[in-house]
Amino acid sequence: MTSNEPDRDRPDGLDWSRYETELGDVAEVVDLDAARERRQRDDQADADDGGPTLVDSPEAQRKPKLDRRGAQRRPLVPGWLRSSAELRDAAVWAAGYAGHVTAYHALRLPKYAGKLALRAPVGLVRSAGRAFRWLFDLEGEPVRQATVRNENAEQYLHLSRQRDRRVRWRGMVALAVTVALVVAVVAVLLAPMWVRWATLAALVGLFGTFGAPADKPLIDRAVVGTQVARLTSDIVIRALSVLGVAGINQAMAKQGNGAVTFPAPITRDGPGWRADVDLPPGVTVGEVMDRRDKLASGLGRPLGCVWPEGNADVSPSRLVLWVGDQPMAASRQPAWPLLKASTVDMAKQFPFGTDPRGRIVYLELPYTNVLIGSIPGYGKTAAIQLPMLVAALDPHAEVWAYELKGTGGLDPIAKVCARYGSGADDDTAEAALQALRDLRAECQQRAAIIKKLPKDVCPDNKVTADLARRIKGLHWLVAGLDECQELFAHPEFGKEAGELAEKIIKLGRALGVILLLATQRPDAKSLPTGVSANVGTRYCLRVMGQLENDMVLGTSAYRNGIRATMFAKKDKGVGYLVGAADEAQIVRTFYLDGPTVEKLAARAYAARESAGTLTAPTVETPTARRETLLEDTLAVFRADEPKLWAETIVERLTALRPDVYAELTRDHLMAALKPYGITTTQVWGTDPATGKGANRRGIDRATVADAVAERNRRRGDSAA
Numbered sequence: 001m002t003s004n005e006p007d008r009d010r011p012d013g014l015d016w017s018r019y020e021t022e023l024g025d026v027a028e029v030v031d032l033d034a035a036r037e038r039r040q041r042d043d044q045a046d047a048d049d050g051g052p053t054l055v056d057s058p059e060a061q062r063k064p065k066l067d068r069r070g071a072q073r074r075p076l077v078p079g080w081l082r083s084s085a086e087l088r089d090a091a092v093w094a095a096g097y098a099g100h101v102t103a104y105h106a107l108r109l110p111k112y113a114g115k116l117a118l119r120a121p122v123g124l125v126r127s128a129g130r131a132f133r134w135l136f137d138l139e140g141e142p143v144r145q146a147t148v149r150n151e152n153a154e155q156y157l158h159l160s161r162q163r164d165r166r167v168r169w170r171g172m173v174a175l176a177v178t179v180a181l182v183v184a185v186v187a188v189l190l191a192p193m194w195v196r197w198a199t200l201a202a203l204v205g206l207f208g209t210f211g212a213p214a215d216k217p218l219i220d221r222a223v224v225g226t227q228v229a230r231l232t233s234d235i236v237i238r239a240l241s242v243l244g245v246a247g248i249n250q251a252m253a254k255q256g257n258g259a260v261t262f263p264a265p266i267t268r269d270g271p272g273w274r275a276d277v278d279l280p281p282g283v284t285v286g287e288v289m290d291r292r293d294k295l296a297s298g299l300g301r302p303l304g305c306v307w308p309e310g311n312a313d314v315s316p317s318r319l320v321l322w323v324g325d326q327p328m329a330a331s332r333q334p335a336w337p338l339l340k341a342s343t344v345d346m347a348k349q350f351p352f353g354t355d356p357r358g359r360i361v362y363l364e365l366p367y368t369n370v371l372i373g374s375i376p377g378y379g380k381t382a383a384i385q386l387p388m389l390v391a392a393l394d395p396h397a398e399v400w401a402y403e404l405k406g407t408g409g410l411d412p413i414a415k416v417c418a419r420y421g422s423g424a425d426d427d428t429a430e431a432a433l434q435a436l437r438d439l440r441a442e443c444q445q446r447a448a449i450i451k452k453l454p455k456d457v458c459p460d461n462k463v464t465a466d467l468a469r470r471i472k473g474l475h476w477l478v479a480g481l482d483e484c485q486e487l488f489a490h491p492e493f494g495k496e497a498g499e500l501a502e503k504i505i506k507l508g509r510a511l512g513v514i515l516l517l518a519t520q521r522p523d524a525k526s527l528p529t530g531v532s533a534n535v536g537t538r539y540c541l542r543v544m545g546q547l548e549n550d551m552v553l554g555t556s557a558y559r560n561g562i563r564a565t566m567f568a569k570k571d572k573g574v575g576y577l578v579g580a581a582d583e584a585q586i587v588r589t590f591y592l593d594g595p596t597v598e599k600l601a602a603r604a605y606a607a608r609e610s611a612g613t614l615t616a617p618t619v620e621t622p623t624a625r626r627e628t629l630l631e632d633t634l635a636v637f638r639a640d641e642p643k644l645w646a647e648t649i650v651e652r653l654t655a656l657r658p659d660v661y662a663e664l665t666r667d668h669l670m671a672a673l674k675p676y677g678i679t680t681t682q683v684w685g686t687d688p689a690t691g692k693g694a695n696r697r698g699i700d701r702a703t704v705a706d707a708v709a710e711r712n713r714r715r716g717d718s719a720a
């Protein structure tokens with residue numbers, strides 16, 4: 001054996017003879033054929049005794065073939081050109097942009113003209129100077145001087161001759177130009193006045209341009225664009241490496257940047273960049289989505305620009321990363337395409353929002369139910385309002401709405417609702433429960449109607465768009481319950497409401513009854529599992545935990561990487577939409593402010609009026625009633641009555657003005673007084689019929705008196 005110790009006995013420290021002997025022992029002459037045979041025998045023996053065998057067949061080791069049948073075909077025409085709404089939006093943008101730039105510069109024309117006039121003398125002198133240098137070939141002067149300094153007579157002579165030749169023919173050209181100029185000047189002087197002015201303007205423009213300082217452009221910038229960094233594979237890999245995902249880090253430690261692969265080129269996709277990424281084996285897209293903020297930090301972009309999504313059809317580790325030029329919440333959203341519509345066909349899909357790439361996302365109401373959830377203040381009411389407005393704009397659809405928080409979020413559409421209730425009190429909850437009971441009964445009636453229809457009219461045993469329009473009792477019926485947790489978690493009505501809602505969701509779908517639910521508390525108590533498990537379309541805005549996420553979006557949604565927990569504080573109106581398409585989509589709803597909703601509701605009201613489908617609105621009060629209601633309500637209180645039951649007020653009002661208040665009900669009264677800030681309280685009183693005392697909904701006289709005073713004050717202000 002060799003040793004690392006040097007030989008102490010020899011002067012050079014090496015025992016050569018020992019090394020030779022050792023080498024002789026190990027080195028042998030190999031017979032190649034014999035060795036090959038031996039190896040084959042050994043392999044066979046290994047296989048026979050269960051030793052290592054080759055497990056990958058030659059086919060398996062070959063590079064995978066491109067599966068042309070299963071390959072995804074790229075669209076011939078880009079998406080924005082295929083969608084008329086997006087095309088219109090792009091055209092409107094282009095026209096608006098061109099219009100802005102034109103108007104901007106048109107306004108500044110006098111400024112540009114003044115600048116040109118100031119710069120023209122400098123331009124004239126510069127042009128004359130250039131002409132002079134050209135005429136006398138002054139560019140060659142330094143070279144000629146150099147030949148003089150070097151005393152190179154032959155070279156100097158050659159250059160001088162060349163210069164003389166040049167100056168001669170350039171002189172002739174200059175003479176011709178001068179003559180032409182003189183003729184032109186005379187012609188202009190003899191021409192009409194406008195030609196003279198036009199020539200002067202052209203000359204000022206020409207010399208003004210020549211006279212411009214290099215660092216001061218003539219025209220101002222009409223638009224200031226922001227530079228957006230390109231997304232490259234290096235940037236994506238760097239961002240993934242800082243996420244702190246153990247699987248990515250380990251794979252990168254072994255394979256370097258090759259641990260993350262890109263199955264398709266990084267491309268521009270809408271107003272942003274799209275990167276398809278294959279994460280290292282064992283890493284799921286969910287792990288990346290959980291760290292969206294770190295990803296954004298690694299990419300160096302605002303959080304609202306970074307939208308990681310999964311493509312579970314390919315693999316749980318296929319990440320589709322879209323990085324927008326602008327944060328989604330800040331980017332301009334097109335106007336709701338139905339803003340100008342006077343009527344809508346509810347059977348057709350309607351625009352619900354836009355995805356991060358700015359494309360419109362559609363939702364279909366028939367044959368589905370909708371569940372919307374989020375923590376408070378992230379856009380549930382705004383989201384539920386859209387399908388309700390669509391239903392309202394279809395004059396043949398019936399709309400019921402209950403808003404159980406009492407903030408009046410759905411008040412603007414109240415007048416087109418066949419049933420409406422708003423309040424955080426037991427009465428409104430009871431009214432909503434009654435509505436569910438009636439919906440359940442409605443489902444049974446509809447089932448009976450459908451059963452009687454001949455097969456050729458109703459082959460699928462379900463309400464179709466045609467049947468909804470033609471057959472009495474089969475029209476679309478859309479019922480919305482905003483803040484439905486108040487009903488489902490109600491100690492008295494909750495259980496029954498949950499059971500009814502589940503039945504309606506299961507049955508109503510095919511019968512033209514569509515339930516829309518919005519909740520800010522998606523937990524087991526406030527959202528019965530039977531309801532959350534059966535809803536077809538789900539929209540989840542920001543939530544804080546996995547449980548709420550899965551209650552709204554469906555079991556395993558969180559595990560599959562569909563996580564509404566990743567939405568940040570600024571992502572108002574942004575949520576995951578599941579059930580509207582094959583894939584879960586990130587959608588920002590179209591936001592309509594109060595006055596816009598009022599306008600649309602007024603249009604829906606008019607459409608219903610002309611179609612004759614206005615079902616006795618519960619809130620609408622005749623003009624006469626609206627004018628006098630406050631004073632009349634105050635008048636029916638006797639001086640010794642600080643509070644009265646609502647039904648007593650209704651009785652007295654009807655007695656006071658039978659023509660105006662003949663059809664007034666307790667709910668009408670409440671709804672009509674609500675805009676004045678008058679709400680109900682529990683009032684103790686005695687029932688004149690039975691003589692028994694009871695606690696019922698009533699009104700405080702002082703609040704009515706305050707409302708009258710406030711209204712009079714406002715009228716006084718506006719008159720002044």
Ligand SMILES: Nc1ncnc2c1ncn2[C@@H]1O[C@H](COP(=O)(O)OP(=O)(O)OP(=O)(O)O)[C@@H](O)[C@H]1O
Pocket residue numbers: 374375376377378379380381382383405409520572573574588589590591
């Ligand atoms: N699509 C949207 N785009 C932009 N902002 C939105 C959008 N939707 C909602 N918002 C903003 O979020 C605010 C809250 O919306 P909304 O009242 O619908 O929330 P909510 O979840 O119903 O609240 P709460 O639970 O308190 O009733 C709105 O006032 C609006 O400023």
